[in-house]
Amino acid sequence: MTLLEIDVKHPLGAAARTPDLSTDLVYFKLLTESYQRLVGKPLVDPALGPTWLYRSARFIVVAHNTDPDPRFVYANQSAQDLFGYGWEEFTSLPSRLSAEAPDREERQRLLDAVGTNGFIENYRGLRVRKSGARFWMEDGLVWQLMDADGKHRGQAATFSRWTDEV
16 A cells, blocks of 8 residues: 555546555554654654554544545544444545534634644544534644655544533
8 A cells, every 4th residue: 555545536536445544554654753743742652553553542543635525534443433433434434524514614724724834732623423423522633644755645633532512
C-alpha cells in the first residue's frame, strides 16, 4: 500500500473504495510522524505499531482524505465503538457527517484553522453517533497529515474524553 493509492479516484469522480489502512505501517507512520513534526511530541510510542493503535488504543484516532468532501479513511477500534460504525461504514462516510448540520459550519472553521496553523489543540465539538445520539468530544487535537515530502494527505483528530449530551 502506498500513500498515492489513497488519492485514487474513479473516472466519474467518485471516491475509490478506501484501502484497508487499519494496520498499514505506511499510514501509521503518516499519522505518527505528522503528529510528531507538528505537535512536537509523539502520538504513541512508535514501537507499539499500527496494530496496537488500531486495536488496543483507549483513545480515538480518526483521519480523512483530501477529497473536496473529505471522507474518513481511518478510524481505530475505539472510534468505531464510540461512533457506532464498523470499518466499512466509517471509511465510506464523509467526515462532515460526524457533526449535525447546524454544527458543520463550526467544524469547517476548525478544519480551515488546522489548514492554516498545522494543528489545533484543546478542541471541543459536538458530534453525532450512527444512532443519532450526540456527544461532546473533549480536549481534542486535530492536525494536518503531511508526508515526508510535505504533500498534504488529509487531516486527523484524536481525543480521549467525551461526554454524552443530555
